Amino acid sequence: MSRPQDLAKRNRILDAALQIFGEVGYAKATIKDIARVADIAPGTVYTYFADKRELFRETVQSAWTELHTELDRIRRSDDSYPTKLSRLRRTGLALLKRMHPILNGMFSESVRMDLFNVNLERFLDQLEELFMESRERGEIHELQDHRQRRFLLRTIACGLLLQISIVDAEHLDAEIERLHEDLERNEQSWLDMNRMLGGNR
Amino acid sequence: MSRPQDLAKRNRILDAALQIFGEVGYAKATIKDIARVADIAPGTVYTYFADKRELFRETVQSAWTELHTELDRIRRSDDSYPTKLSRLRRTGLALLKRMHPILNGMFSESVRMDLFNVNLERFLDQLEELFMESRERGEIHELQDHRQRRFLLRTIACGLLLQISIVDAEHLDAEIERLHEDLERNEQSWLDMNRMLGGNR
């Protein structure tokens, strides 16, 4: 079955889905509500998506894909390591902010649909690539062994994800700002410590 | 409406709810299934809990309360700081393991019911108390300022929570074991670094 080409309408549906899934979670979100927000008839949703599951899947996956793409772009840039970290921080938090509505309701269904683990590991892989490349350029020293690093990366990534997801919309901007600063200061500590320990070697 | 006194039956319902909510998530869990597992009639659930929301609320809160109680006990013990850290690690992961079934399906509803933030902050408060007390006894030096520490604690706590919640039951034991080791090694690094930097002062 071929899908119509009206990408604008498809995106209106995805935006509406993002909003509604975010507001009430997957199970309580209704196609009728999503259609109402997208300003179309309920039946039209099924012209663009096979069923509720696929709509959710596409909604979530589009956010992950954006993250992967951005991280890839940062990695391939000519920026210095600290600049890359800074860009990553800004990009990641901006995406989290945009995805905030859905984060809260997405974990359980994402996991059930196997959308979470695959994307998380892919994200971590790219992050490690970035570190490897920077180390090869002599921009950083290694602090931990592979496993330890992976553990910390995963834990921090999950930690940020969950922290954003539990903020209510009202305080979202302030929280993002706070995390931004905290991450920046933390990075500075790491860079300092890295330099210090690197110098000690 | 006054509540009946049969606490044994109330707990049977809570256990059944923990199991069913965990297996299928809040939205897909049915009162009928919970009642069947608790070996009572569906209507009886409403003698002990006002509605499905309250049943979920009580189910989740009982797990948190257990965590708070355990952490309090550890804090008040006479153990050394490394021992306390070790006990905390073991206790926390054991509870996470027991709560695993429900973790996956609980975030969105927990947040919506404001069960998450309050309990998380209370947990972090206790954790900080533990650090303060240990520092006062000269067992540790401070590495970061209050805010930085809070950020790291919250991020790591959330990170562990989310990591456990996305593991499927089959790999749960292996994952718990892995996290246990990773945390232990990480703690050792911190202790080493703490000692090193402390010595520098």
Add this chain to the structure above:
Amino acid sequence: MSRPQDLAKRNRILDAALQIFGEVGYAKATIKDIARVADIAPGTVYTYFADKRELFRETVQSAWTELHTELDRIRRSDDSYPTKLSRLRRTGLALLKRMHPILNGMFSESVRMDLFNVNLERFLDQLEELFMESRERGEIHELQDHRQRRFLLRTIACGLLLQISIVDAEHLDAEIERLHEDLERNEQSWLDMNRMLGGNR
């Protein structure tokens, strides 16, 4: 899942189903309409029947079962062969009359659910038993070989079934009466011919 014991209500639902399935056919019959006729809430239907298919199945099968039972009773009676034929005619047509509402809409779904062939063959088997027994008692001579007889029995049975099913309710009584007479006269011809040919042997 055990079913409640309120047989009166179950039968009210079956009667309503008979009426509605008969009026509009399986596909266009709605659970809501059946529930309305049975004077219950739509959901209640699902307390007594698993789904629409099972409700239809039970509705149709109950009629066939009644026919099998009646034919069995006639066979085992002490009546003479002509009396048995007469009783069979009356019983069969009476049942067809009662089932008339559903006949029209039932063929296609019955066949799809494999309700038709099995019951038809069972009916024909019993009919043949009746002939065999009567022949053993010397009440009839055989006119045709087994296959020819089976063919005629099946064709006539199907023919009567279809004829009744295509009569509209308004003319049902007259049609039943007409078929009754026609069958009676036909039987008489057969008996005459049987006697004639029997006498010739």
Add this chain to the structure above:
Amino acid sequence: MSRPQDLAKRNRILDAALQIFGEVGYAKATIKDIARVADIAPGTVYTYFADKRELFRETVQSAWTELHTELDRIRRSDDSYPTKLSRLRRTGLALLKRMHPILNGMFSESVRMDLFNVNLERFLDQLEELFMESRERGEIHELQDHRQRRFLLRTIACGLLLQISIVDAEHLDAEIERLHEDLERNEQSWLDMNRMLGGNR
């Protein structure tokens, strides 16, 4: 609304309708599927037929019309009575075979749309015409009075129709063959008996 002149396309739609109605029955057949098989857009169906009901009506009627035409041709031929019977048998069963897909799902809708009775009676009328003419030519003797004969004809016609309709596609050829033989043997018995009784007069 005037109808377009593209008869080839109209027939493609009718053929597709015959196939789809036959495969799944009236209610489950969709205009989209019929359009897909006919290789046109769904909307185009409504250029040639007012709605789904009319499309079904035309589909079924075209089959009946074919039967009437064929029977008429046989009647008007110069063949002898036994040859005519034989041709009728062959023609009828061949048409039933071709119509098999639709038979199963058509009774209820056909009756509801009053397509069945009229065509059946017209078919029986033609059949009787054939007998009358053959009797006038002295080819057969009469066995029964008008009413008795009409009853038997109608019953056997309906019986054959229903028997074919309940055969699944897989066994259709074998069943047609079987009915062919049974009818032939039965006709022979009738002819024999007719001759015997005729000779007695």
Add this chain to the structure above:
DNA sequence: CATGAATGAGCGTTCATTCAT
């Protein structure tokens, strides 16, 4: 207090039909 049958609002989904292109 316990029961469990009854309730009925509301879900995801389908599809005959329309109509702007």
Add this chain to the structure above:
DNA sequence: AATGAATGAACGCTCATTCAT
């Protein structure tokens, strides 16, 4: 005349909740 995306009413079915027993 042909298209096919859009429509929205209506379906089968679920299940939190109630209440007569």
